Amino acid sequence: MVASSALGRTLLSASRCHPTRGVSILPRVYSSAARQLADMDASRLTITKSTTPKPLVAPQDLVFGKTFTDHMLSVEWTATDGWLDPKITPYQNLSLDPATCVFHYAFECFEGMKAYKDSKGQIRLFRPEKNMARLSASSQRLSMPAIPEKPMIQLISKFLNVDERFIPSEKGYSLYLRPTVIGTQRSIGVGPPGSALLFVIASPVGPYYPSGFKAVSLEARSDIVRAWPGGVGDKKLGANYASCIAPQLEAAKKGFQQNLWLFGPEGYVTEVGTMNVFFAWLSRTGKKEFITAPLDGTILEGITRDSVLELARENLGPEGWDVIERKYTIAEVKEAADEGRLLEAFGSGTAAVVSPIKRIQWDGGMERRALGEKGAVEINVPLSPGSETGPIAQRMWNWILERQYGEIESKWSVIVPRENL
Numbered sequence: 001m002v003a004s005s006a007l008g009r010t011l012l013s014a015s016r017c018h019p020t021r022g023v024s025i026l027p028r029v030y031s032s033a034a035r036q037l038a039d040m041d042a043s044r045l046t047i048t049k050s051t052t053p054k055p056l057v058a059p060q061d062l063v064f065g066k067t068f069t070d071h072m073l074s075v076e077w078t079a080t081d082g083w084l085d086p087k088i089t090p091y092q093n094l095s096l097d098p099a100t101c102v103f104h105y106a107f108e109c110f111e112g113m114k115a116y117k118d119s120k121g122q123i124r125l126f127r128p129e130k131n132m133a134r135l136s137a138s139s140q141r142l143s144m145p146a147i148p149e150k151p152m153i154q155l156i157s158k159f160l161n162v163d164e165r166f167i168p169s170e171k172g173y174s175l176y177l178r179p180t181v182i183g184t185q186r187s188i189g190v191g192p193p194g195s196a197l198l199f200v201i202a203s204p205v206g207p208y209y210p211s212g213f214k215a216v217s218l219e220a221r222s223d224i225v226r227a228w229p230g231g232v233g234d235k236k237l238g239a240n241y242a243s244c245i246a247p248q249l250e251a252a253k254k255g256f257q258q259n260l261w262l263f264g265p266e267g268y269v270t271e272v273g274t275m276n277v278f279f280a281w282l283s284r285t286g287k288k289e290f291i292t293a294p295l296d297g298t299i300l301e302g303i304t305r306d307s308v309l310e311l312a313r314e315n316l317g318p319e320g321w322d323v324i325e326r327k328y329t330i331a332e333v334k335e336a337a338d339e340g341r342l343l344e345a346f347g348s349g350t351a352a353v354v355s356p357i358k359r360i361q362w363d364g365g366m367e368r369r370a371l372g373e374k375g376a377v378e379i380n381v382p383l384s385p386g387s388e389t390g391p392i393a394q395r396m397w398n399w400i401l402e403r404q405y406g407e408i409e410s411k412w413s414v415i416v417p418r419e420n421l
Helices: 006-017 101-105 128-141 149-162 238-253 303-319 330-338 391-404
Strands: 071-078 087-090 108-110 113-117 123-126 174-183 195-205 216-221 258-263 268-272 275-282 288-292 321-325 342-349 353-362 377-380 413-415
Touching: 071 149, 087 149, 101 174, 108 128, 108 238, 123 149, 123 391, 128 149, 128 174, 128 303, 149 174, 149 195, 216 238, 238 258, 268 330, 275 303, 275 330, 288 303, 303 321, 303 342, 303 353, 303 391, 330 342, 330 353, 330 377, 342 391, 353 391
Parallel strands: 216 258, 216 353, 288 321
Antiparallel strands: 071 087, 071 195, 108 174, 113 123, 113 174, 123 413, 174 195, 258 268, 268 275, 275 288, 275 342, 342 353, 353 377
């Protein structure tokens, strides 16, 4: 589609929110006298179907994030009108002025979620209300609008009905959904966006580990941090991800797949790559502990993280495990490994579900870091014999997939209503 398409023209409506020449941008003023802004209304959806449907890619040939469906969902918002009518249109380019605020001040946030086909051919979403709540929190942190949960899930459900043919039927395969919010005000003045665009695109994806788990090696450095208290580490902002790429590339040159993110002189463990991280060990008194960092504002409130914790309390608790959310340090991990108490470690996230860890190289803290490789500390993480994963990660993967594909009925799995659209 060319930029003069219907969606391109509607996106230019953001220009009506730009300030008069010579007038500085001031924060929006809300008052009780202001007229009621329009709510998001799924019943006002319009659908324009593509006249050039794309050929389907064979499931075994899918590459994450490279193939997209025929359509996209979009909803514009302005500070003067509220939510405009939602649209499903053919997948196409966006038309935005070079002065649009998203390009200059990173007014952008997103979500990652999946749609699944169960054995009966029903479409399912996994805990979509959690994604919408997190997207809303991220958007508001950037002074953009709150995202209403129910109408947004209704719109995504309709979008899935339109592009259902792209949802793979095989277990382990899914349709990855990327809801995104960007500020669209045409101005390089610093201030809250007077307009925004919420859009959803979708990409069919295969298993993260198509031939079975592959445990990863991590680099843990003391000189870089992913997030800090009072910042935006708990929000899903594109800027949080872009700044992590350079350290990941540096780690890759040394043979590591990802970074283990630490914080502070204490070396608190926070996240691994773009995932939450869990460790299983025996305490000094022999107690089985399953531990992850707390939601203190520096880590993402992962939906998979929350699912892992709930399943651990339900299934591991009765087996004698203490499921713990607290701050812990890389030195504690090293000590547990040195004393033979470290049992397992893995990351968790939407794309992989779980990602087993086999090795961590820690620079030893800022003092030892000055010694370079001579000061590096090796931490080896046990795996199940003859396997690339540990027993808890394997069980978690099974438990979550059973719920995602409806093999075990759960309140987490939401069946998408069938509609002839």
